[in-house]
Structures are given as structure tokens and as C-alpha cells.
Amino acid sequence: MKETQDLFPTRLERKLGMFERIDPVVHSEGEQRKGPLSEAELDEFERKGFLSFEGFFDEDEMAAFLEELGDYENDDDLKLSEGTILEPSKQEIRSIFGIHEVSERFSRLTRDPRLLAMVQQILGGDAYIHQSRINYKPGFKGKGFDWHSDFETWHSEDGMPRMRSVSCSIILTENGEFNGPLMLVPGSHNYFVPCVGRTPENNYKESLKSQEIGVPDDASLRDLMIQGDIEAPKGPVGSLVMFECNTLHGSNINMSCWPRSNLFFVYNSVENTLHDPYCGNRPRPEFLANRKDWSPLKPAK
Amino acid sequence: MKETQDLFPTRLERKLGMFERIDPVVHSEGEQRKGPLSEAELDEFERKGFLSFEGFFDEDEMAAFLEELGDYENDDDLKLSEGTILEPSKQEIRSIFGIHEVSERFSRLTRDPRLLAMVQQILGGDAYIHQSRINYKPGFKGKGFDWHSDFETWHSEDGMPRMRSVSCSIILTENGEFNGPLMLVPGSHNYFVPCVGRTPENNYKESLKSQEIGVPDDASLRDLMIQGDIEAPKGPVGSLVMFECNTLHGSNINMSCWPRSNLFFVYNSVENTLHDPYCGNRPRPEFLANRKDWSPLKPAK
Numbered sequence: 366m367k368e369t370q371d372l373f374p375t376r377l378e379r380k381l382g383m384f385e386r387i388d389p390v391v392h393s394e395g396e397q398r399k400g401p402l403s404e405a406e407l408d409e410f411e412r413k414g415f416l417s418f419e420g421f422f423d424e425d426e427m428a429a430f431l432e433e434l435g436d437y438e439n440d441d442d443l444k445l446s447e448g449t450i451l452e453p454s455k456q457e458i459r460s461i462f463g464i465h466e467v468s469e470r471f472s473r474l475t476r477d478p479r480l481l482a483m484v485q486q487i488l489g490g491d492a493y494i495h496q497s498r499i500n501y502k503p504g505f506k507g508k509g510f511d512w513h514s515d516f517e518t519w520h521s522e523d524g525m526p527r528m529r530s531v532s533c534s535i536i537l538t539e540n541g542e543f544n545g546p547l548m549l550v551p552g553s554h555n556y557f558v559p560c561v562g563r564t565p566e567n568n569y570k571e572s573l574k575s576q577e578i579g580v581p582d583d584a585s586l587r588d589l590m591i592q593g594d595i596e597a598p599k600g601p602v603g604s605l606v607m608f609e610c611n612t613l614h615g616s617n618i619n620m621s622c623w624p625r626s627n628l629f630f631v632y633n634s635v636e637n638t639l640h641d642p643y644c645g646n647r648p649r650p651e652f653l654a655n656r657k658d659w660s661p662l663k664p665a666k
Numbered sequence: 667m668k669e670t671q672d673l674f675p676t677r678l679e680r681k682l683g684m685f686e687r688i689d690p691v692v693h694s695e696g697e698q699r700k701g702p703l704s705e706a707e708l709d710e711f712e713r714k715g716f717l718s719f720e721g722f723f724d725e726d727e728m729a730a731f732l733e734e735l736g737d738y739e740n741d742d743d744l745k746l747s748e749g750t751i752l753e754p755s756k757q758e759i760r761s762i763f764g765i766h767e768v769s770e771r772f773s774r775l776t777r778d779p780r781l782l783a784m785v786q787q788i789l790g791g792d793a794y795i796h797q798s799r800i801n802y803k804p805g806f807k808g809k810g811f812d813w814h815s816d817f818e819t820w821h822s823e824d825g826m827p828r829m830r831s832v833s834c835s836i837i838l839t840e841n842g843e844f845n846g847p848l849m850l851v852p853g854s855h856n857y858f859v860p861c862v863g864r865t866p867e868n869n870y871k872e873s874l875k876s877q878e879i880g881v882p883d884d885a886s887l888r889d890l891m892i893q894g895d896i897e898a899p900k901g902p903v904g905s906l907v908m909f910e911c912n913t914l915h916g917s918n919i920n921m922s923c924w925p926r927s928n929l930f931f932v933y934n935s936v937e938n939t940l941h942d943p944y945c946g947n948r949p950r951p952e953f954l955a956n957r958k959d960w961s962p963l964k965p966a967k
Contacts, residue, residue, distance in 0.1 A: 505884050509919065542843060543896045548921070583806050587923040595844045595922060617918050618810065620849070621896060622888040 373557055376521050376578065376644050381559040383585045388528040390414070390554060390609055392489030392634065400486035401479060410487065414554030414612035417598035421479075421605035422535065431537055431602075433468060434499060434626060437461060448652035450573045457503045460573065463652040464628065465497040475630050478664035480533060483607065487531050488634040491661030495519070495530060495633035496653060499537070501626050502545055507619035509545055511576050512586055514553075515631070516610040517560060518579050522568065523654035524640035528554075530610040530633040537626040539601050545619035547606060547627065550586075552593035553613035558585045564644040569653055581613065589613060635661050674858055677822050677879065677945050682860040684886045689829040691715070691855060691910055693790030693935065701787035702780060711788065715855030715913035718899035722780075722906035723836065732838055732903075734769060735800060735927060738762060749953035751874045758804045761874065764953040765929065766798040776931050779965035781834060784908065788832050789935040792962030796820070796831060796934035797954060800838070802927050803846055808920035810846055812877050813887055815854075816932070817912040818861060819880050823869065824955035825941035829855075831911040831934040838927040840902050846920035848907060848928065851887075853894035854914035859886045865945040870954055882914065890914060936962050 374381060390411040391398065398407060402416075410416050437443050438458060444451070448462040465472040474480075475494055484492050501507065515532065519525040540546040558581040565571075568578055598606050608614060610631075619625050638659045642648055651657060675682060691712045692699065699708060703717075711717050738744050739759060745752070749763040766773040775781075776795050785793050802808065816833065820826040841847040859882040866872075869879055899907050909915060911932075920926050939960045943949055952958060 504888070509921070512921070542898065543849065548844065583923070587805070590923045597843065615921060617921055620810070620813070620916060620918055622884070622891045 371643050373520050373559075373643070375517055375559040376562060376564045377559065378561070378563065380561050380582065383556045383558040386528065386555045386557060386611065391487055392529055393486055394489070397489060398486070401482045402486050410607070410609070413551040415549050415551070415606060415608035417600070418605045419600040420603050422603035424602045427537060427603045429470065430474070430628070433470060434537065443467070447650060452506055452508060453574055454506060457506050458501050459508070460498050460500050462496065462498045464499050465494055465630070471497070471628070473665045474535075476662050476665040481662055481664050484531055484533070484632045487607070488529055488632065491635045492632040493635060493655065493659050493662055494630060495525070495655055496631040498629050499626065500629065501624060502616075502619045503624045504544070504619060504622040507545060507625065508575070509617045510615050511580055512613050512615040513576055513579055513581070514558065514611045514613055517558070518572075519610065519654065521564060521579070521644040522642050522646065522649055524642045524648070525633065525637065526640055527637050528609070528611050529637040530631060532608050532610065533630045533632070534606040534608070535628040535630075536600055536602060536604040537628055538624050540599050540604065540625055540627070541621075541623070542597070542599065543621040544623045544625035545616045546597040546599060546625065547614055547616050548595050548597045549608060550589050550593050550613040551596055553589045554609040554611040556589065557611065558582070564646055566646050568646075569649050586613070635659060672944050674818075674821050674860075674944070676818055676860040677863060677865045678860065679862070679864065681862050681883065684857045684859040687829065687856045687858060687912065692788055693830055694787055695790070698790060699787070702783045703787050711908070711910070714852040716850050716852070716907060716909035718901070719906040720901040721904050723904035725903045728838060728903045730771065731775070731929070734771060735838065744768070748951060753807055753809060754875055755807060758807050759802050760809070761799050761801050763797065763799045765800050766795055766931070772798070772929070774966045775836075777963050777966040782963055782965050785832055785834070785933045788908070789830055789933065792936045793933040794936060794956065794960050794963055795931060796826070796956055797932040799930050800927065801930065802925060803920045804925045805845070805920060805923040808846060808926065809876070810918045811916050812881055813851075813914050813916040814877055814880055814882070815859065815912045815914055818859070820911065820955065822865060822880070822945040823943050823947065823950055825943045825949070826934065826938065827941055828938050829910070829912050830938040831932060833909050833911065834931045834933070835907040835909070836929040836931075837901055837903060837905040838929055839925050841900050841905065841926055841928070842922075842924070843898075843900065844922040845924045845926040846917045847898040847900060847926065848915055848917050849896050849898045850909060851890050851894050851914040852897055854890045855910040855912040857890065858912065859883070865947055867947050869947075870950050887914070936960055
């Protein structure tokens, strides 16, 4: 169902200036704010739009996941499946979407009790998986991702109504200075930057390789960087970055020989399920935006 | 004059493996090794193939250079001159070559007494400018430079016979983690990596924008990175990086809003002046490889 007024106009032909966020960043209030994240961590998340935890999972715990990903690289059927995106060179896997549906092991990880409790604390209640993916970013060949707000895309192309969703990026190979780590603009989640340009149908087929539509303008980006700078959390295998759905982020080309493989789980509040896409196009495929199962996640045992 | 045997075969159709360096790294011996660089610094240069100095020049000293560069950005004649390379988008200046010939101020800087004495100490005697350039790398728009050895190009395309040349990169805008700083592979200067592929005539017209020929293979690069890692010296305006002509280096896209403008002076030993290009092509233009004035630089007063 499309609402009468679109609170986050974007993908228009004329440029609109950025405006201040209208949704809370941490959605829990009062007693509900208590949980695995300390008040100081919640404050930091509210201020910066992300939190990072070095070595959140043990390296040993992660070994089995890495092994599984190695198998996928040699799986020709998976390479041809719609949820698998190849690098522009078509040689290497860039991303596999819906990884929690491909694999029971990854599905359980989305329901890791510690992780899920933190997500629920931020979202103020129950959550489901809106999207999951693994980004491989192989050594030498892995291209970058230009600056963007996930929410801007999810709102316009998937019909996500409000900013009440959080991404967890789990580091599967050490993220260092040179293998194209996730970069974020602290504080950028506090502004919505409308982007210029109508969205073509099936835009995702291009945008998952190289984003042209839904890219914030240079002037707004510059303002937000001058205000908040850029940060790139580093860490060993098992490190975790949680970032708010509207935090501007991107990553550079991997010019090193070391792959930068990160797992992304996107949790959306069950109070924030999808409408029709606000850009007016047909909904994107299920592997990008879950429309079939919004039942709350229960912690894995 | 072409020598009968080419000691550094490259740009061939078949891949040759990398081999160990045959030239000294520091060319001074005995008493001549004494100079502005300490024995420890010379050792580090020999080991890593580069040295970096934070704030080597005062920020105040650099202000006049920056102002001059600002003027060049608005100089349409200069934009059209052969020594000026535009970004692939053709909007922004990527590099201006021969900057010491365009400007007396930059010419004097090449003869800065402290700088020149360090260069002479490394090269074991008198030096002249083989090439000078400024790389602008504007915010958001500045593309990177893929991994390469300058010597590999200067040998094959300019006829530089041996490894007896050093580059000084002077930082004109703060170089940080996110604006595409110079990256180097420590220890890589100790190996020559022959590159595959015949050199087209006028290759420089493409290679200065995006290098396709003279790029080391992934396997050799990986070996050298695993052995030596990657380093990216950072620093404020006026910082200096001196690197050996065969040290593998590159830089990433500038995804930040902050320009990364660096000045490069290439000093070559007067004992190492140019022959005919070893790749067999016509020599490249003067702005890339000085063939007309090999007289030794004298310190500016």
C-alpha cells in the first residue's frame, strides 16, 4: 500500500536539499533501552550511526563459514543463480544475496542470541531479515561501492517506510587499510539526502555492480564529511560493524592481494514492513527485499 | 644508443619470472655515504625502498606553491597543453608534467639544498631532473594509479639504463587514509618484475590516464606483498616521501572530499642518462623524459 505522502522524496528530476532525520536512531525507550549494549554504546550509535566490535565472534567460530564460502566460489550453479552478482569483469563473485536462505549455518548466525538481542535493543522490539549477502571483494579484482545510504534505496526501490532497520557486517577476512574496508561517514544518518534521477525498471541489475542512481550529490557529501569525517573500522576475522540503515557508507577498490569478504545481515523492525516501492516501479526480487516472511526472528539455541 | 644486451627485459609477449636487483640501492660508498641522511635512514631506504618525513617543509613554505596550483586549475591554455593530463572524465586536471619548467618557484624547489643533498647521497653524486609533475587527485573525482615500477616504464619507454634514480613526492594537501595516498610495497625494489605485452607507439597517451601495459602480474605482486606488506605514509602539507625508482607503488581512488595533491620530482644520476627506449619505440616527449638537459643540479641559494 502506498501512503499518500512520501516522507522521503528521492529519485526526482530536480535536486532537493538534504533534511534532518525524523525517526529515532535507537528505537527503545525507558526500561526497554537496557540490554547487551551499554548506555554509552547506545549514545555512540545515536551520535555516529554505527558501532564496531573487534573480534566479536571467535576466529574459530568463523572458520566453518569461510570454508563454506570457498565452496561457493567453485559452484557453477550458484554462480549462475539470480542472487549471485559477478564483478564487472564477470570472472569473480562480487556478492551472493540471500545467503541465509542458501545455508542453514548462515541462517543460524542471523539468529545468534547476542547479535539478535543487540539488534532488538536498537530497533525497539522484534526484527526479521530484510536482506542478507556476502560481499567477496577478492584481492586485486574487487571493485568498490560508491557512497550511498541503504535506506535511500530500500525506501525508493523496496518500499521500506521508515528508518528502523540496522545492518550487521561480520568480517570474514581481516579488514585492513588496504583491502577496501567499509568506510562510514559518522553522523550522516541524521540527514536524508534526496538523490537526483528517475529509477529505471530493473535498476538493480546495474546498481549491484556499479551504482549510478541513488548516489548523493557531491555538495551534500562534502558537507557531511567536513562535519563528521570518515571512519573505516578495521579488525580481524569475526569483527562486527553495526550500522544504521541511513548511515552513508562506501568502500574503495581492493588493490591488495588480500580478499575482503564481509557478511551483511539487514534486520528490519516488524513494525516497518515493506509497502509498494515509493519510486513507483515493480518491487525488486525477493533476494534483495524479503516480502514473504516477516515473522520475528527467535534466538538460535 | 642501444646496448647489445638488455639487462631488464620487459614488455615481451611471454612472461618471464621476476629476478633480483643487480644495482645498488644507495650508490654512495665509504666516506661519500656521509650526509644529511643518517646511516640508519640509509639502511631503511636500502631495506624498504623508501623513506618518509612528516612535515619536511614548513606548511608556510608550501602555501605559495598551493596558490600557484590553484591558478593553474583555471588556466585554459595550460589545460590544453601537451604536458597536462586530464582525468578520464576530462573535467579535472589529473597531472601537469614539467612543472619545474612551467614555474621558476617549482624549479627552485627541485634545487632545495636539503633535498638535493639527500638525493646526491643516495645516487652517489650529481643528479638532474628526469621528470617532474604534480598529481592533483581532486576530491571524489580523482582516479587511482595501478601498481607499477617507474623504472620498468622509464627503462622500456625512455631508455633509462640502470636503477639509479629516485623520486621525491612532496605532499601539498594533507595525505590521509581516505584521499588516495601513495602506497608502496616495502622491499619490492629488490626485484625486477618483467611485464607482459608489447608497447604500442604513443602508449603514454593512454598510460598516463590508466595504465594497461607495464603492469606487473598478480602472482608476482602477491609474492612481494606477502613478503613486504603495503605501507602508505601519511602526513600534513610539506611532508616528503623519497622512493627508489624500482619500488612498486600505486594509489587508490580518492573517495573523500579532500584533494590529494602531491608534487613529484624524479632525480636521475648524471651517470645514468637516457639511451634509446629499450622497447624499440620512438622516445616519449620531453615533458615525460628529459633528453635535452643533463647538466647537474646546483643547490639554490
